[in-house]
Amino acid sequence: MTALPLSPWELENPQQLAELLTTAQTWKEVEALGQAYSHWKREAWELLSPQKREYIQQLKQWKDCPSAQKFPPGCTVERINSTQGLTGQVINYWSAYGIDYVTFRVGQDIDWCGAVYLRRVNLENQSSER
Numbered sequence: 001m002t003a004l005p006l007s008p009w010e011l012e013n014p015q016q017l018a019e020l021l022t023t024a025q026t027w028k029e030v031e032a033l034g035q036a037y038s039h040w041k042r043e044a045w046e047l048l049s050p051q052k053r054e055y056i057q058q059l060k061q062w063k064d065c066p067s068a069q070k071f072p073p074g075c076t077v078e079r080i081n082s083t084q085g086l087t088g089q090v091i092n093y094w095s096a097y098g099i100d101y102v103t104f105r106v107g108q109d110i111d112w113c114g115a116v117y118l119r120r121v122n123l124e125n126q127s128s129e130r
Contacts, residue, residue: 018044022048026072027062059072068093074090077120079113089105100115101115
């Protein structure tokens with residue numbers, strides 16, 4: 001007899017898997033869900049909107065980028081030394097000369113900053129995570 005590891009999720013259908021995939025913040029989470037519910041993977045993927053599929057593909061693309069692990073796509077960030085309190089949503093990452101940068105949308109504008117100069121902001125209670 002072999003023992004299988006228990007899944008931390010108790011899902012009952014592919015719709016629930018699709019919903020949970022859209023809340024994943026790392027590629028590791030997506031992979032774990034896919035392994036736990038491999039029999040629903042294809043059906044759940046078909047239920048996702050094109051935007052949600054793109055989000056999951058971004059997680060895969062940036063799975064090895066430390067900045068993407070700290071600041072997942074779509075999370076809200078703020079410059080550490082910001083005096084204006086402007087926040088933005090992460091949309092991309094890049095690296096130059098050994099420095100990781102994060103690109104984010106602030107209103108209608110696009111901004112970027114070295115990842116070490118950003119903090120993730122939790123807008124629900126206006127507290128910041130470091």
